[in-house]
Amino acid sequence: MSTHIVVGVDGSVPATEAVGWAAADARRRGLDLRLVHVGPQWLHDGNAEHCARMLEEAAERARAVAGGVKVTTELLSGNVAEELIRESAGADGLVLGSRGLGGFAGMTVGSVSLAVAGHAAGPVVVVRTAGTAGHGTVVVGLDGSDDSRAAMEYAVEQARARHARLHVVSAWQVPVFSPYAVAYGGLIEDAVREEQAAARERVTPWRQANPDLVITDEQPCAHPVSALMDAAGTADLVVVGSRGRGGFASALLGSVSHGVLHHVTCPVAVVRPRAEERS
Incomplete structure (x- = not known):
């Protein structure tokens, strides 16, 4: 049985909302949290420090929400959708923002979210805004x-x-x-x-x-x-x-x-x- 949730992090507002949503979900269901940022190797070669800092900031946000939940981070290189789909195979679920930094401002759901939702091994949660209404x-x-x-x-x-x-x-x-x-x-x-x-x-x-x-x-x-x-x-x-x-x-x-x-x-x-x- 899978014991962790994977979250895709890219610094966008929807991805930040996704981190908060996933942290709360991990706390409720007693699961670990794994935050990943995926990019081509050339991007990481020149911006490794920036990417690592972005992941750590996301991890700090997650820990503030998730309490004692175990939170880990990793930089991955490759095609974003393919790597996230691969991550889904060993996870309880995968959580993504509705669109990332590379998407068009008018799009409600980005191409990566759609591709991953159609191919992931298990549940994919797409977060546009985590919301605070608490409808129950x-x-x-x-x-x-x-x-x-x-x-x-x-x-x-x-x-x-x-x-x-x-x-x-x-x-x-x-x-x-x-x-x-x-x-x-x-x-x-x-x-x-x-x-x-x-x-x-x-x-x-x-x-x-x-x-x-x-x-x-x-x-x-x-x-x-x-x-x-x-x-x-x-x-x-x-x-x-x-x-x-x-x-x-x-x-x-x-x-x-x-x-x-x-x-x-x-x-x-x-x-x-x-x-x-x-x-």
Whole structure:
């Protein structure tokens, strides 16, 4: 079992927020913290002292938040996304700022965060702003896929560590029918009721397995991204699978997780089942 969280540090404001978020998470869940800065060798050769100082400042911030948590730092050379993905293999999770110093100011989520979220071995938390509201709610999207079940497991752990309510969102959309399909209205209504019932039923085993948690659920008729955006307004963390039932098998980051990363402002966790967890 992994015993540490990895945080990518680059001196940007979102990365600084990510350090604070990860330190608080490590304290709550009793995990160590590993801060890494990745850059090409030529950059480190000329700026090793600057990079080391940046890491140490991040470590001091982390220790101030995390208390007695063990905090270590390391300078790594190579491609940023590739090195962070490699780090994820041995970590409980990976935490990143939404975009780094190299990103365009108008972008909400940078290319590195998107690449890592789609390829990392486990949970990736992308932090735009850590937030201080303390809503006491973790929101998770559940659609029955392997990825959403892994997301539920992570969300349960987060809710328990935070003593928070877990709110499960299972959004669905009415299929678009030809105007000549009016005669099938009753069948459509039956299908909608069956989908809602199946979504509610998917939550039942999680309630039974976690009687210590308050688990609420909803089945809105809306696009999943819109439904999760609405729920995120009073959430401390939104958790989604990397891709759901509607995704292509080759797509490592589905449209819902991609949309949530771009539009939800609170921290977002994207969870892929580890290789041994896939059914």
